[in-house]
Amino acid sequence: MVTNLPAEAKAKWLRVMDAKTPEEKLQALQDFLSYVPKHKGTENLVMWARRRMAELREQTEKEKRKGSGRGLQLFVEKDGAGQVLLLGNYQLRCNVMRSITNVKQDPVELPVVGMTYYEDVRIQVVNPPFFTTESRWATRIVGMARNADVLVLTVENSGELSKLKDFLSDNGMTLGRPRGRVVVERMRTGSGVRVVNMGKLVGTTEEEVKRYVEGFGFRSAIVKITGEVAMDDVERAIFESGSTKPFVVVSHDVPGSLKPWERDQLKLALFRELDVIRVYTKEPFEPPTKDPLVLKRGSTVAEVAKKLHSSLYEGLTYARVWGKSVKHQGQRVGPDWVLEDGDIVELHTR
Incomplete structure (x- = not known):
């Protein structure tokens, strides 16, 4: 069941998302939790928030021990495809x-x-x-x-x-x-919330998803949906509380x-x-690269451009694609085109 939060709590959550350091995030979470009503409908959210706060407290203590040269560090920064x-x-x-x-x-x-x-x-x-x-x-x-x-x-x-x-x-x-996956990406430019549905919505509609995300104060965002997704999944994506591994x-x-x-x-x-795909890029009249870009399944042409360079992403107009995602090899597609494993992409900018 989707948690029915008051507007004040939703506004406080945006501050949690904007927090840069573990200390800032911990303080913002404490503030957010004080505005969450305590009843059966919020039990899971409160439990997750408290567990996350405990992890942040331990993380801040680790940083202090690291600064003083004491304590063992178990966190490993990610590398490779996953x-x-x-x-x-x-x-x-x-x-x-x-x-x-x-x-x-x-x-x-x-x-x-x-x-x-x-x-x-x-x-x-x-x-x-x-x-x-x-x-x-x-x-x-x-x-x-x-x-x-x-x-x-x-x-x-x-x-x-x-x-x-x-x-x-x-x-x-x-x-x-998970049956499906939701990514809520806040944008620096643009206006409004846009839903890119590449899967199946269960018990809700794109318009309801859009209104729900807007209710948290998102001024500009893309909600990307793959697989089978319900409104509960959208909420978990906003709160980053999904823990299915x-x-x-x-x-x-x-x-x-x-x-x-x-x-x-x-x-x-x-x-x-x-659940990743390999995408190979190429320049016009040149062979594709040998080393692939590795992206989450459901990724688009725009995400390829964004991973390569911000200027490519901002100036992207269309791409030509060879591979399993297109009917005709070298097909011209737009930025929202969903790619498949092994696709070759040639980006074109204005």
């Missing part, structure tokens, strides 16, 4: 790390970070230190899981898998791929490393769960 976090049986996840990356070191007090490849796509793999669900590391591991794009659950048996799922569930994380289960005997075919299957599974 970040994969290994969780579960410690020895098995170390075996997986050694099998799919060039990293041979096992984590002790700090995470070990490596890179694996699916064809021409780089995927970051993070193996955290040993922990139990009751240990002092548990809260930090949950923070790492929230930051990751995909979780790899390494288990020997169904009992280990059930315990790991329960641990994540108790910390507000749901495993699985794609996952892959690796069940294996601990002593053995992954066989080549198991390693290849895992890399393919990671690529699929990241």
